[in-house]
Amino acid sequence: xxxLDKLQQIKKEHRPVLEARLREAGNVDIxxxxxxVLNGDYYKKQVRIALKNCGIINPGSIEDYxxxxxxxxxxxxxxxxSRADIxxxxxxxxxxxxxxxxxxTGRKWAEAFKYDDDQKYMICNADEGDPGAFMDRSxxxxxxxxxxxxxxxxxxxxxxTQGFIYVRAEYPIAxxxxxxxxxxxxxxGILGKNILGTGFDFDIELRLGSGAFVCGEGxxxxxxxxxxxxxxxxxxxxxxxxxxxxxxxxxxxxxxxANVPVIFQRGxxxxxxxxxxxxxxxxxxxxxxxxxxxxxVEVPMGMPLREIVYDIGGGVQxxxxxxxxxxxxxxxxxxxxxxxxxxxxFESLAKIGSIMGSGGMVVMDENTCMVDIARFFLDFxxxxxxxxCVPCREGTKRMLELLDKVVExxxxxxxxxxxxxLADTITSASLCGxxxxxxxxxxxxxxxxxxxxxxHIKDHKCPAGxxxxxxxxxxxxxxxxxxxxxxACPVSCISGKLKERHVIDQEQCIKCGACMxxxxxxxxxxxxx
Amino acid sequence: MEFVxxxxxxxxxxxxxxxxIQDHKDTSGVLMPVxxxxxNVFGYLPLEILQLISRTLNIPMSEIYGVATFYAQFxxxxxxxxxxxxxxxxxxxxxxxQTILEEIENQLGIKAGYTTPDLQFSINSTRCVGDCSLAPxxxxxxxxxxxxxxxxIKGLIEKYKSEV
Numbered sequence: 001x002x003x004l005d006k007l008q009q010i011k012k013e014h015r016p017v018l019e020a021r022l023r024e025a026g027n028v029d030i031x032x033x034x035x036x037v038l039n040g041d042y043y044k045k046q047v048r049i050a051l052k053n054c055g056i057i058n059p060g061s062i063e064d065y066x067x068x069x070x071x072x073x074x075x076x077x078x079x080x081x082s083r084a085d086i087x088x089x090x091x092x093x094x095x096x097x098x099x100x101x102x103x104x105t106g107r108k109w110a111e112a113f114k115y116d117d118d119q120k121y122m123i124c125n126a127d128e129g130d131p132g133a134f135m136d137r138s139x140x141x142x143x144x145x146x147x148x149x150x151x152x153x154x155x156x157x158x159x160x161t162q163g164f165i166y167v168r169a170e171y172p173i174a175x176x177x178x179x180x181x182x183x184x185x186x187x188x189g190i191l192g193k194n195i196l197g198t199g200f201d202f203d204i205e206l207r208l209g210s211g212a213f214v215c216g217e218g219x220x221x222x223x224x225x226x227x228x229x230x231x232x233x234x235x236x237x238x239x240x241x242x243x244x245x246x247x248x249x250x251x252x253x254x255x256x257x258a259n260v261p262v263i264f265q266r267g268x269x270x271x272x273x274x275x276x277x278x279x280x281x282x283x284x285x286x287x288x289x290x291x292x293x294x295x296x297v298e299v300p301m302g303m304p305l306r307e308i309v310y311d312i313g314g315g316v317q318x319x320x321x322x323x324x325x326x327x328x329x330x331x332x333x334x335x336x337x338x339x340x341x342x343x344x345x346f347e348s349l350a351k352i353g354s355i356m357g358s359g360g361m362v363v364m365d366e367n368t369c370m371v372d373i374a375r376f377f378l379d380f381x382x383x384x385x386x387x388x389c390v391p392c393r394e395g396t397k398r399m400l401e402l403l404d405k406v407v408e409x410x411x412x413x414x415x416x417x418x419x420x421x422l423a424d425t426i427t428s429a430s431l432c433g434x435x436x437x438x439x440x441x442x443x444x445x446x447x448x449x450x451x452x453x454x455x456h457i458k459d460h461k462c463p464a465g466x467x468x469x470x471x472x473x474x475x476x477x478x479x480x481x482x483x484x485x486x487x488a489c490p491v492s493c494i495s496g497k498l499k500e501r502h503v504i505d506q507e508q509c510i511k512c513g514a515c516m517x518x519x520x521x522x523x524x525x526x527x528x529x
Numbered sequence: 530m531e532f533v534x535x536x537x538x539x540x541x542x543x544x545x546x547x548x549x550i551q552d553h554k555d556t557s558g559v560l561m562p563v564x565x566x567x568x569n570v571f572g573y574l575p576l577e578i579l580q581l582i583s584r585t586l587n588i589p590m591s592e593i594y595g596v597a598t599f600y601a602q603f604x605x606x607x608x609x610x611x612x613x614x615x616x617x618x619x620x621x622x623x624x625x626x627q628t629i630l631e632e633i634e635n636q637l638g639i640k641a642g643y644t645t646p647d648l649q650f651s652i653n654s655t656r657c658v659g660d661c662s663l664a665p666x667x668x669x670x671x672x673x674x675x676x677x678x679x680x681x682i683k684g685l686i687e688k689y690k691s692e693v
Contacts, residue, residue, distance in 0.1 A: 169565070169602060207558075208565055211601035227560035229599040245557065386599075490620035490664040510619045512661030 002189030002196055004075055007066065014063040028056060036068065045312050047274060048298045049282050050098070050135075050258035054142035059177050062184040065145040071190055073264035074149050078156060078198045086157040086264075087113055093268045094280050095260070099125055099216075099253030100328065100357040101433070102279070102346040105260075111240035112158040112248040120160035121249040122151050124257055125221060126167035126174070129213040130329030131380060133360040135284040136254035138296055140167065140174035143258070144181035148204060150257030152191065153264065154250055155202045163204040164244070166221050169211065178206055213384035217432045218251045219243075220386065231388045232432035253358070255284055275301035279345035289326075289362035290317045301345040305335065308344065309363060320365040324448070328357025330377040330384075331437035333444030334370060353444045355437065369466035370449040371456055375403040377441040385434065392435030395426035399442060408469045411457035416446060468511045471528050475502050475515075478525040485526060488518035533646060534575035542570050546578070550585050560588060560596055564603060573607040609644040609651035611689045614668040618657025621665040625679075629665055630654060632682045649690060 091106030243249025292314030333354035423439035496502030663675030
């Protein structure tokens with residue numbers, strides 16, 4: 001059987017092996033207090049808690065994880081802390097759900113702890129589906145054991161003996177590594193019956209999603225594990241009271257679980273010293289879009305958006321002007337350039353109409369059309385709405401039709417007001433988070449970029465030059481009459497004599513842009529306007 | 530056309546699949562893993578297999594269909610070895626993509642969205658693939674064929690057809 005001594009022995013034996021390997025690779029700094037961090041400018045401003053082992057340990061080796069103090073927190077708690085104390089610490093740490101809603105983890109655990117039942121469950125929500133977010137995937141692929149440890153600690157605290165990880169089938173590497181990690185933990189005795197001789201049993205099972213975005217919603221996820229259509233439940237009870245098979249169930253996100261072991265290793269005070277008063281700790285963001293250095297960044301809560309985009313991300317690509325940043329994926333909103341000094345935490349983002357969400361952060365430059373972006377996200381929600389409640393199923397579809405109308409240049413006076421009022425209904429009447437937040441991309445872009453909507457509707461122009469239907473291709477007097485554009489045109493609507501200026505027949509043009517590509521770069525006589 | 534599931538050819542797979550169901554029969558919430566396994570093993574969800582699941586797990590077909598149609602990953606039509614995608618974007622459409630599609634449909638004897646009975650070909654119609662200056666475009670697996678004409682289709686299909 002596994003004992004504390006044996007765990008320490010593994011660490012003692014394996015740590016030098018890990019350090020030697022890392023020194024040889026040369027991409028990390030090993031500090032005196034035993035912490036290992038990746039070196040390089042990109043990491044300097046970051047504080048890594050959830051990602052602390054990513055890129056450092058070998059995800060396929062439980063010894064590697066133990067060498068960086070893995071499973072020490074769990075083992076320590078099993079022997080030295082009562083369940084109530086663990087929950088109290090969790091509440092005191094004020095760790096908030098990293099899946100997006102920011103519900104305090106400690107309160108969730110306390111609620112499940114309160115109910116006496118023969119069976120309770122821990123679920124890890126690894127159904128990360130926001131377009132542009134991939135932090136959970138990175139944690140699962142590079143440090144699967146920290147998620148298992150977080151779940152085991154939670155399981156011990158609330159009295160659950162069975163855990164489920166609900167992971168997207170689209171993440172085959174994550175699935176494979178989780179399988180290996182669970183095997184290893186069972187073999188060593190970290191999971192299973194009578195863990196470390198304390199009499200506590202905890203097992204984890206893997207369940208795969210099947211391509212439904214809505215299953216990231218807690219109760220829809222539970223339905224899916226039960227083998228049903230993944231539709232959200234009407235929330236009469238909290239899942240911590242009646243969840244999976246009507247038993248008390250804790251659902252936390254991957255990143256939340258990854259924070260748990262570290263909080264117990266380094267203490268509540270240490271954790272609260274990072275971030276802000278109301279949102280302590282760090283958050284991982286997937287910084288993508290038109291930014292110089294895209295990637296995963298983990299920073300303390302409350303860091304101004306500017307620092308993330310400019311100091312870490314290196315600013316906007318190709319020296320273009322920064323226009324907005326979209327946070328929170330299809331549930332979030334667009335933050336305009338004038339609010340770039342907003343600190344990034346749950347409260348501040350909510351105040352300006354966006355949300356933290358799972359941490360997608362898409363940078364947009366002057367060439368991005370805000371109406372088109374809103375349309376893109378709405379298109380996504382319409383596709384993924386499960387169809388259970390009318391406001392979301394019908395409302396989002398009508399909203400998309402309005403947006404389609406606007407980007408195609410057929411917008412009418414009053415469409416903006418119609419969208420605002422529709423958004424209000426969808427938000428207040430939808431059953432689950434998907435519908436309640438579906439209008440955010442539309443309402444924030446109307447709020448901050450109303451002039452762009454008006455330009456589309458009144459002037460039939462797209463200021464960003466992105467909506468094809470509102471553009472025209474035009475040949476300027478720079479044309480040398482080489483005829484390349486006329487040859488490239490798929491609908492043969494360009495005419496002109498050789499060595500004379502050519503003309504595009506706007507009636508026939510399908511706006512494919514082939515002429516612009518065909519025009520020799522030295523001439524570049526074809527322009528979009 | 531209706532796709533015929535060859536029980537003889539899949540005999541071994543069916544036996545293994547039956548074992549899988551038996552092994553997991555008592556797990557709660559078993560329907561999802563079982564459907565996922567079926568999708569993996571057979572490449573789609575044949576009617577016969579759904580009936581087998583229904584009988585063994587004692588779950589009505591209606592409920593199984595309800596679940597299977599909800600998730601994007603389950604399909605009721607198998608995918609062929611070669612997937613022919615015909616671009617129906619504006620530029621290709623203007624250049625006669627529709628007749629190209631019809632020609633492919635006639636040659637293979639199936640409609641877009643379906644698969645040939647020998648599992649060799651599937652036809653997809655797609656939105657703009659972004660090669661407007663090369664219209665009309667078709668994509669077979671990962672190879673792009675620009676400026677396709679109707680008479681080329683037969684040869685192209687022959688090229689991908691494997692010897693039986």
